[in-house]
Amino acid sequence: MTPVRGAEDGWEPVARTIGSPALPGGVADTLTDHGRLARGGGAARWEPLGMSVTPALDLRGIDKSYGSVKVLHDVAFCAHPGEVTALVGDNGAGKTTLVKCIGGIHPPDRGEYRFEGRPVRVGSPRDAARLGIEIVHQDLALCENLDIVQNLFLGRERRRGLALDEAAMEEMARSTLSGLAVRTMGSVRQRIATLSGGQRQTVAIARAVLWDSKVVVLDEPAAALGVAQTQQVLEIVRRLADRGLAVVLISHNMNDVFAVSDRIAALYLGRMVAQVRTADVTHRQIVELITSGVSGELGLRR
Amino acid sequence: MSTDIPEGREAAVMKLADSDFAGDRREHDMRSAALDYLNKIKAGELGALPAILGLISLVVLFTALKPDTFLSKANLANLSTQAMPITILAMGLVFVLLLGEIDLSAGVASGLCAAVLAKLITDAGQPWYVAVISGVAIGIVIGTAIGWLVSVLRIPSFVVTLAFFLGLQGITLRLIGEGGTVPVRDDVIVALSNTNMPIWLGWLLAALCTAGYTATQLLRWRRQRVRNLHSRPLQFVLAQCAVVATALLGCTHVLSQDRAVSPLVFLGGIPWGVPLVGVLLIVCTFVLGRTAYGRHIYAVGGNAEAARRAGINVTRIRISVFMIGSGLAAISGIVAASRLNSVATDAGGGNTLLYAVGAAVIGGTSLFGGRGKARDAVLGGLVIAIIENGLGLLGTKAYLSFLITGLVLLLAASMDALARRRRSAAGR
Structure with a gap:
């Protein structure tokens, strides 16, 4: 990078x-x-x-x-x-x-x-x-028990009928993170608890910019x-x-x-x-x- | 004044990291997949492993101690009906435990709902469906009240449900009368635990479930591969399907055998209550794993403040899980009433609740919130039922069986706490 x-x-x-x-x-x-x-x-x-x-x-x-x-x-x-x-x-x-x-x-x-x-x-x-207008607070407000994709879309999940559209969310998450040139994560399905401080910050920022x-x-x-x-x-x-x-x-x-x-x-x-x-x-x-x-x-x- | 980092060193930092979502694209062979799994276990992500190991060791233990009775066909059928009420109650508790809350009143709530059902059928002469709907409705009302007190007044759920634990017992006592018992003779209700499905229907359902499960898993795997998403290795998916198919078909086979004592009659087949548990399991798994509502439950359990900031109505989620918990408790009470053919004043009292909490925790649901699945209730419910059943067969003294059950609950909770420490140490 x-x-x-x-x-x-x-x-x-x-x-x-x-x-x-x-x-x-x-x-x-x-x-x-x-x-x-x-x-x-x-x-x-x-x-x-x-x-x-x-x-x-x-x-x-x-x-x-x-x-x-x-x-x-x-x-x-x-x-x-x-x-x-x-x-x-x-x-x-x-x-x-x-x-x-x-x-x-x-x-x-x-x-x-x-x-x-x-x-x-x-x-x-x-x-x-x-x-x-999106605000990334100092304490990040991420759910450690959920993975990156789940956190990015928290509260604004994509649905297909009753069920969640996991595939679309994962694709969007990956393209957003790539758009920010984030290349340091092994998987978008990692739990937040496994991420370093900088990676968490990145996820929080990505969540803020995901929504236009x-x-x-x-x-x-x-x-x-x-x-x-x-x-x-x-x-x-x-x-x-x-x-x-x-x-x-x-x-x-x-x-x-x-x-x-x-x-x-x-x-x-x-x-x-x-x-x-x-x-x-x-x-x-x-x-x-x-x-x-x-x-x-x-x-x-x- | 700039935050320059020498080009070379930064590159080194980047190289160290697992980059570019490589983990999502990595081709898995069996070896690396097994290593990944081993690492997960080491880091405290135990999943269903403790419950399955517990099941196997308990079966071995009781078979060794009571070789002729424990594995007899009649006893295995008995085991399945014994596990049903615990499992359903535990399934409701999983929702509550996912938020890191507790519902101590779930057991007696199930007793009260069963009492209402029995009264409506026996004394008021209502048809079974009216009685069932009323019983479940009362469960939901109780859950709403608890949820409101916990989430709006912010009283700790431990205290609220302890109060309900006492209060609801009083209502049941008033309803049934001291020392009384209300018989339940309705055919449909009694059939849940006491009548079996036709053999062919049992096999058909088992085959359908196996095929459905395998198809869903494989289709999802294929979709993930086609769209280049994160997927598990195919061998793992297949192994999981094989385990589920073996369990389903094996149980069907065992329960389809003739277990009548007399050679003149045929007694065999799956009790009607088992597909009820199956349906509840499928619905709860779908709700928790595949809907936005389920996702929000995990989020509130993991970090309520983050969930609130993400626009999730935390209060509504809190109230709703108590409603689900008490609603499922009502169904569990009805199944228990069906098994005993009656409802007594102490229905759902005693160690009913501890069994159910134990079942959820043994299955893998965390007492700290944010982790757990509907299937935990089924696995844990079986473990608890085997302990109860086996100790009964051994003719264990009452004091000993309390001690043993208490110890098992403590063991499960310690395992949960240790796994959690392990996870935080491993950064999971």
């Missing part, structure tokens, strides 16, 4: 090698700027690597409270098809809450939720799934993985975006973020402090944004 981009550029972050459309405003692209730009017809500047202009996911002014604790303040977030958008932030910054708002698990209290440009209401996980989904949110996919497995999962993440999906990647690992993402969205204490192109920022700037909410011209206005 060759790494996805390995042949051409030796696994360099895409955004860096392909480069990005120039941002006249320099690196600064803070929350307020973003709002103004989007409304002011500056959307062309956002054009993601020649893909469509409309973001797959576009959230604006999202507020979310749990009881008296306000977790998200006026958060804006968008994810473009064909791109990996990394969502970073320290513990408690609101990443998970934002993901839950996106997935309809805890709908936002206030704010605008646009999907492919249309305003939508996502009140439950089912609504999200219907739109084509348009947005895939991955919550810390490489958190518990070794080096080689992390590499594999990141390749799959990149491949998903290359296939035209909007991928949202939550990660604490800056190396991973810079390796695969096209954009980085940084949350700090429940506020979106910056959404920037990965190519335009440095490792240090992002760390500063995460830890203090400000980095030079980026971040919160003081």
